[in-house]
Amino acid sequence: MKVSVELGNKKHLKKEEKHVSPFQLGFQRFLQNKMAFVGLIVLSIIVLLTVASPWLTTHNPELTDLTSQDLPPSGEHFLGTDSMGYDIYSRLVTGGRVSLVVGFCTMFFTVVIGITFGSIAGYFGGKVDSLMMRFTDLMLNFPFLVFVLFLISIFEKTTVPLLITALALTSWPTTTRLVRGIFLSLREMEYVQSAKAVGNKNFRIIFRHMMPNAIAPIIVNATLLMAQMISIEAALSFLGFGIPDPTPAWGGMLNDGMDYTVMTEKPWQWIPAGVLIVFTVLSINFIGDGLRDAFDTKSTRR
Amino acid sequence: MSNHLLEVKKLSKYFPIKGGLFKRKVGDVKAVDQVSFYVKKGETFGLVGESGCGKSTTGRTLLRLMEPTDGQILFNGVDLATLKGETLRKARRDLQMVFQDPYASLNPQMTVEQLIEEPLNIHNIGEKVDRKDRVLQIMDTVGLNKNFGGRYPHEFSGGQRQRIGIARALALQPKLIVADEPVSALDVSIQSQVVNLMEDLQQEFGLAYVFIAHDLSVVRHISDRVGVMYLGRMAEIAPKGELYTKPAHPYTQALLSAVPVPNPRLKRERIILKGDVPSPANPPQGCAFHPRCPKAFDRCKVERPEMIHLGSEHYVACHLYD
Ligand SMILES: Nc1ncnc2c1ncn2[C@@H]1O[C@H](COP(=O)(O)OP(=O)(O)OP(=O)(O)O)[C@@H](O)[C@H]1O
Ligand code: SF4
Ligand SMILES: [Mg+2]
Numbered sequence: 001m002k003v004s005v006e007l008g009n010k011k012h013l014k015k016e017e018k019h020v021s022p023f024q025l026g027f028q029r030f031l032q033n034k035m036a037f038v039g040l041i042v043l044s045i046i047v048l049l050t051v052a053s054p055w056l057t058t059h060n061p062e063l064t065d066l067t068s069q070d071l072p073p074s075g076e077h078f079l080g081t082d083s084m085g086y087d088i089y090s091r092l093v094t095g096g097r098v099s100l101v102v103g104f105c106t107m108f109f110t111v112v113i114g115i116t117f118g119s120i121a122g123y124f125g126g127k128v129d130s131l132m133m134r135f136t137d138l139m140l141n142f143p144f145l146v147f148v149l150f151l152i153s154i155f156e157k158t159t160v161p162l163l164i165t166a167l168a169l170t171s172w173p174t175t176t177r178l179v180r181g182i183f184l185s186l187r188e189m190e191y192v193q194s195a196k197a198v199g200n201k202n203f204r205i206i207f208r209h210m211m212p213n214a215i216a217p218i219i220v221n222a223t224l225l226m227a228q229m230i231s232i233e234a235a236l237s238f239l240g241f242g243i244p245d246p247t248p249a250w251g252g253m254l255n256d257g258m259d260y261t262v263m264t265e266k267p268w269q270w271i272p273a274g275v276l277i278v279f280t281v282l283s284i285n286f287i288g289d290g291l292r293d294a295f296d297t298k299s300t301r302r
Numbered sequence: 303m304s305n306h307l308l309e310v311k312k313l314s315k316y317f318p319i320k321g322g323l324f325k326r327k328v329g330d331v332k333a334v335d336q337v338s339f340y341v342k343k344g345e346t347f348g349l350v351g352e353s354g355c356g357k358s359t360t361g362r363t364l365l366r367l368m369e370p371t372d373g374q375i376l377f378n379g380v381d382l383a384t385l386k387g388e389t390l391r392k393a394r395r396d397l398q399m400v401f402q403d404p405y406a407s408l409n410p411q412m413t414v415e416q417l418i419e420e421p422l423n424i425h426n427i428g429e430k431v432d433r434k435d436r437v438l439q440i441m442d443t444v445g446l447n448k449n450f451g452g453r454y455p456h457e458f459s460g461g462q463r464q465r466i467g468i469a470r471a472l473a474l475q476p477k478l479i480v481a482d483e484p485v486s487a488l489d490v491s492i493q494s495q496v497v498n499l500m501e502d503l504q505q506e507f508g509l510a511y512v513f514i515a516h517d518l519s520v521v522r523h524i525s526d527r528v529g530v531m532y533l534g535r536m537a538e539i540a541p542k543g544e545l546y547t548k549p550a551h552p553y554t555q556a557l558l559s560a561v562p563v564p565n566p567r568l569k570r571e572r573i574i575l576k577g578d579v580p581s582p583a584n585p586p587q588g589c590a591f592h593p594r595c596p597k598a599f600d601r602c603k604v605e606r607p608e609m610i611h612l613g614s615e616h617y618v619a620c621h622l623y624d
Contacts, residue, residue, distance in 0.1 A: 019452050022410050190407035193367050197399045198421040198470065199391050212411040 026216060029294035036290020039283035046280055050096035059087035061094040062246035070266070079268050082256055084245070091248035092272050098242070098249040099280060102163055103230035109168040110175050111222045117172075118179025119206050119214075123187060133180070140173040152241050160243060163236070167229055178221055182214045189213075216295035223288035227281045234277045250277050306376075307510050308341040308364070308478055313373035313383075315356075315363050319583060331583045333359040335534040336373070338609065341478065346504065346511040348521030348542075350557075351531035352579060357514045358402070360531070361480045364512065365399055366390060377478070395425055398471035402483040404463035408455040414441070414466055415451035421473040436473075443506075444469045445499060461492035465499065472503065480512045485520070497524055519561050522546065527615065530554050533590040534582050536609070540616040550618040552595050589621065597622060 020028070030036055049056065058078065059065075065085040073080045078089035121132040148166045152158050186192055187210075195209040236242045237251025245252070250273040257263045257270030314337070316330035333356045341347045349357050362368045364375055366382055375382040377397060385393055401407035408417060418437045422428060428436055438448050444465045455463055464484060471479050481500065485493040501524060503509060515521045521528055522542065529539045530553065538551035549555045556573040575594045580586055586593050592602040599621070607619045 019413065019454055019457065021413075021454055022456060190401040190403055191409040193362065194399065194401060194407055194467070194470065195409070196367055197365050197394060198474065199394050199424045200420075201391065209409050213409070 023212065023216070023295075026291075026295040030290050033290040033294060035286045036294075039286030039290065042279055042283040043287065046096060046276065046283070047100065049093055050100055053093040053097070056093045057087075057090035059090045061087065061090040061248050064246070072266070073268050079272060080266070082253075082269055083259075083262075086246075086248075088253070088269060088272075091253060092250075092276065095248040095250045095253060095273065096276065096280070098160065098237070098247065099230050099233055099251075099277070101160060102167070102233040103226045103284075105164045106167040106171065106229040107222050107226040109164065110171045110225060111218065113168070113172040114175030114179045115211075115218065118176045118181075119183050119210070121176070122180040122183025123202070123206050123210065125184065125187070129180070129184075133177075136173045136176050139170075140177070142170065144170040148236070149241060152236075158241065158243055163233065163243070167232065171225065171229070175221060175225065179214070179218060182217055183210060186210045186213060216291070220288055220292045220295065223284060223291060227284035227288065230277070230284070231281050250274075305342050306340045307343045307378065308512075309374075309376040310340065310364070311338050311374040311376065312336045313338070313360065313363060313375065314371045315359050315368060316371045329583055331581075332534045332585060333582055334363060335582075335585070337531070337534070337536045339529050339536060339539055341510050341512060342526075343477070344504065344508045344510055345526040346513050346524050348525030348528040349512055349514045349531065350518055350521055350528060351516065353516055354579065354582070355531045356534040356582070357516070357531060358482050361399065361482045361512060361514055364480055365394060365397055367399070392425075395474050396477045398474060398476040398479050400464070400467050400471050400479055400481040400484045403487050404460045404467060405487070407467050408463055408470075410455055413452050413454055414446070414458075417455075417466060418469050418473055421470060425474060427474070440469045440473055443503070444472065459492075460488050461496060464488060464496050468496075468499065468503070472507070475507065476509070478510045478512065480514070482514045483516065484513075486516065493520075500524065517561070518546075518557055522561075530557065533579060533585055535590055536617075536619060537591065538616075538618045538620075539609075540618075541614065544614070544616050550612060550616065550623060551620050552597050552622075553591050556596075589619075 058076075063086075065081070065087075067085070068077070068081050069085045070083055071077055071081040077087050079092065080088055082088055117132055117136070121129040147170060151162065151166045155162055183206075192205060192209055195205045200209065233242065233249075234251035234254070237249045238255050240252075240255065242251050243249050253273035254270050254277065257267075257274070262269050313334055314332070315334040316332050318327045319329040319331060320326065321328040335356075337356075337360060339347065349360065351357055359368065363370045364382075366375075366385070370383050373383065377393070380393065382390070382393060382397075412420075415434075415437055418440055419433055422433050422436060427433075437451065441448050441451065446462065446465050446469065450458075455466065458466065468484075484500070485496050488496060500511065500513075504511065511524070513521055513524055518528070518530075525542050527539065527541050528545045530537045530545075530551065532553050538545070538549070538554045540548075540550070545554065546558065549558050556575050559571065559573040573596065575596075577594050580590070580593065586603075588604045589595070589598070589602040589607050592598040595602065601621050605621070607621050607624070609617045609619050610623045611617055612623060
């Protein structure tokens with residue numbers, strides 16, 4: 001005689017080991033990517049350095065000392081001083097703040113705007129979509145650099161919030177288009193149709209069913225966007241449109257290397273700043289590439 | 303007429319074709335063009351036709367997953383085509399769908415448990431504490447191992463995924479399930495298992511099905527009545543026995559002649575249709591089938607045939623019977 005097991009009782013269920021979602025699987029793959037891992041380490045070091053800068057500086061980075069200008073590296077000034085008498089080492093460890101804050105905040109606001117507009121336009125389609133996309137196209141064709149330079153020139157002093165606003169205002173259309181494209185294609189997926197059929201509200205369809213499946217390419221795009229924004233901030237500072245002295249910024253420090261004698265004879269004044277910019281941008285790009293491979297999101301590169 | 307659970311009247315779905323410099327509408331793809339049929343309580347209505355003839359569009363429009371261009375969808379006497387917002391969302395509870403591709407129809411980021419429980423949560427069915435048990439019960443009903451509730455769809459085979467999809471549709475205890483080619487993406491060996499499961503569920507819960515398939519042999523087993531579509535239009539509707547023994551429409555006759563017959567004595571002559579299926583963006587004048595119809599005559603080129611009742615629930619859209 002067979003013993004029948006009462007299946008309706010939960011006590012008979014054996015506990016299975018934890019299961020991983022496709023998203024978690026992607027994250028595991030990402031951590032196995034060597035280049036991305038190196039990028040993650042390098043970026044972490046740079047971020048830590050910048051955050052810990054108040055304890056790492058040897059001099060006030062925003063204070064000139066006119067009695068000690070253009071000094072070579074020494075025990076007193078690790079990387080010497082520049083023509084204004086700033087301590088270069090102290091400015092170097094502090095200078096990442098502007099880059100990282102501008103890069104991160106611009107990316108953040110761009111992605112928030114992009115997700116909001118892009119998901120609505122892509123999900124609802126039709127008239128909402130065409131109206132929003134017409135506006136986006138208009139902004140997309142807006143002369144970007146001219147606008148930033150214009151803003152910066154009317155507010156005689158460039159501030160961090162101003163820079164972030166200007167950059168986010170010019171970069172959101174591209175991200176919005178990307179997000180819209182993703183949502184437009186997800187909308188036709190059978191599981192989104194299924195979500196609608198079982199009675200989900202629009203809001204829940206967008207956030208519970210589409211967003212988790214759209215987030216990977218959005219993160220990849222956000223990462224690459226952040227690297228791009230850091231380059232642009234550095235370039236603006238280099239050209240003299242960045243955050244003015246005495247606030248330290250890597251791009252501005254690189255600008256000192258424009259002087260021929262500084263460039264050739266005092267490389268300690270500009271090479272470290274240049275190296276940090278390159279390392280920051282490259283490490284973020286490696287992370288972005290790693291994420292893209294891990295999550296298998298094609299064609300998110302712009 | 304009270305035993306008609308669903309009654310579709312002259313349902314149309316056109317997709318605008320946009321083109322030119324300003325993305326103006328330049329025409330329509332008539333994916334579904336004035337289709338009428340009904341489904342009785344607890345029966346299976348098979349919907350058959352070649353690829354692109356508008357079966358999926360019909361199915362999705364029934365649930366208002368797509369907006370109908372015209373026509374009525376009477377479900378229990380209520381016209382779903384006119385419902386909006388919350389009323390529509392709630393009305394969908396009695397009308398569920400099983401999708402064709404089990405690899406695309408389950409949200410990859412949700413576990414089996416979440417997928418089956420979601421409909422219960424949305425419509426607030428039962429006490430919260432009982433829902434987990436209810437989910438297990440449904441998993442058991444569709445033949446899923448109850449220990450697998452924590453798994454994600456990518457850990458299952460196609461056949462098991464389709465069971466999850468069926469479980470999700472079943473959770474709301476609907477009266478009608480539109481199954482859009484539910485087995486065509488599965489291995490032949492698994493197809494019959496899933497079809498048998500659907501039949502068992504029909505018995506147990508008194509479900510009605512609109513069972514979509516692209517060839518007549520698949521629906522033969524499960525259907526009570528069959529509708530044959532061609533180029534967005536209904537060509538013929540008949541009880542299964544009638545349709546397979548006495549097909550009236552020349553298109554049905556051609557389709558049937560291609561189905562292998564188990565009894566060689568009944569061997570029919572194979573009718574080969576000439577030409578390809580025309581585009582639904584530019585359907586032929588008159589009877590849409592006339593360029594390929596072996597029996598076409600002059601009237602077919604100018605006048606679109608209406609549905610003609612041949613008696614005992616047998617309907618055909620063909621001038622030969624007028
Ligand atoms: N969203 C859409 N936009 C424009 N045209 C569409 C859309 N969906 C379907 N169509 C067109 O409508 C027609 C009918 O498509 P449908 O998917 O309903 O066919 P089907 O009978 O289900 O075919 P299959 O057997 O391939 O699934 C096709 O010509 C198709 O190209
Ligand atoms: S109406 Fe004419 S063309 Fe159409 S199926 Fe009948 S005979 Fe053929
Ligand atoms: Mg289809």
